Amino acid sequence: MPERHDRIPLLAGLFFLVWTVCVPSFGRAQQPAMMEPMQEARFPSLESAIRIKGPLDFCGEFVPLHLPEVRERLEKELLLMLWDRAQAILWLKRSGRYFSHIETVLRGADMPDDLKYVAVIESALKPHAGSNRGARGVWQFISSTGRKYGLTVDRAIDDRRNFYLSTRAAARYLRDLHDQFGSWTLACAAYNMGENGLDKQVGKQEVKDYYRLHLPTETERYVLRAIAAKLIMSDPARYGFDLRPGDYYAPTRFDRIKLKAKYPTPVTIVAKAAGTYYKTIRDLNPQLLGDVIPKGEHILFLPEGASEEFADKYHPLITSYRKNLRPDTYVVQSGDSLTAIARKHNMTLWQLCKLNKLTTRSTIRPGQKLYLSK
Numbered sequence: 001m002p003e004r005h006d007r008i009p010l011l012a013g014l015f016f017l018v019w020t021v022c023v024p025s026f027g028r029a030q031q032p033a034m035m036e037p038m039q040e041a042r043f044p045s046l047e048s049a050i051r052i053k054g055p056l057d058f059c060g061e062f063v064p065l066h067l068p069e070v071r072e073r074l075e076k077e078l079l080l081m082l083w084d085r086a087q088a089i090l091w092l093k094r095s096g097r098y099f100s101h102i103e104t105v106l107r108g109a110d111m112p113d114d115l116k117y118v119a120v121i122e123s124a125l126k127p128h129a130g131s132n133r134g135a136r137g138v139w140q141f142i143s144s145t146g147r148k149y150g151l152t153v154d155r156a157i158d159d160r161r162n163f164y165l166s167t168r169a170a171a172r173y174l175r176d177l178h179d180q181f182g183s184w185t186l187a188c189a190a191y192n193m194g195e196n197g198l199d200k201q202v203g204k205q206e207v208k209d210y211y212r213l214h215l216p217t218e219t220e221r222y223v224l225r226a227i228a229a230k231l232i233m234s235d236p237a238r239y240g241f242d243l244r245p246g247d248y249y250a251p252t253r254f255d256r257i258k259l260k261a262k263y264p265t266p267v268t269i270v271a272k273a274a275g276t277y278y279k280t281i282r283d284l285n286p287q288l289l290g291d292v293i294p295k296g297e298h299i300l301f302l303p304e305g306a307s308e309e310f311a312d313k314y315h316p317l318i319t320s321y322r323k324n325l326r327p328d329t330y331v332v333q334s335g336d337s338l339t340a341i342a343r344k345h346n347m348t349l350w351q352l353c354k355l356n357k358l359t360t361r362s363t364i365r366p367g368q369k370l371y372l373s374k
Helices: 003-030 066-083 087-106 113-123 143-148 163-181 183-193 195-207 217-234 266-272 278-284 310-324 338-344 349-355
Strands: 255-262 298-302 329-331 369-371
Touching: 066 087, 066 217, 087 113, 087 163, 087 217, 113 163, 113 183, 113 217, 113 369, 143 163, 163 183, 163 195, 183 195, 183 217, 266 278, 266 310, 278 298, 349 369
Parallel strands: none
Antiparallel strands: 255 298, 329 369
């Protein structure tokens, strides 16, 4: 018994030694970064925030707040947006990155500035946004509409994901919809539900006023959501958002080049020629879906200033890469077809046949070796 008690002072001493040695080091590792003092949140009550006084317009067209149903729908959208203040803050911050370009495109096409809020409600200004209907990008193009308005959409390239390319396509589409329906609110409704569907409803109901049309719930909310976004984002201080100029994300600065690739080109080659990283090229070019840029002519975005010496660096790099590249081959499996093999390797059927001196009607057999590149 005495021996057990005698150990206590020794153990306590060890604990004190460990504490005095370790704690200061631990404390230094956990030093917080220097930050501004936190401010107390102050914002108006939701009740006062939705007391909207007219007149109000969207794209220069009168919003009939005197109609009780329209006012109620707008109040609902405002309440939902203001309840999720974190999302609204992200909209505001991202607007610094994207709005200036959208405004420039709209102004150049003599189109209303308010159309920029369509991008907000479509994607929350996220270039990688996608929907379960297959829509992609800031403007949420489906593949068929994207192709119709000049965007490449295939297994290797998806221009819908590139904000700068898709913005011009969206402006052309909205212009065509306005020409068809004679109203910007109806153009926005058609952008959401499709021009054929809206045209059918306009004809059936014999009404050409968006606010008096019975439409799918999503479309009935659509323009009101854009108006609510306009109210908040055009006067954020009124709704209690205290963002300073430095809080907004800055527009991306880049050089634009036209790359004529005679052969499929690894993204790493482009990154080396631009003096940057693979990640940077992929981030600047979200339209690239893989590690290789397919053969053909492509618009690429490089870090600002990188285009000046790009060609001088690119040509020797791609020449060396092609010289050291062995021909890729594929061994035909049971059930394969030339069409399926070409699609699997991001080639056209014509390219595959030409490399292997075949015709589109040639018969292939399991075990046969096919070339996929020269």
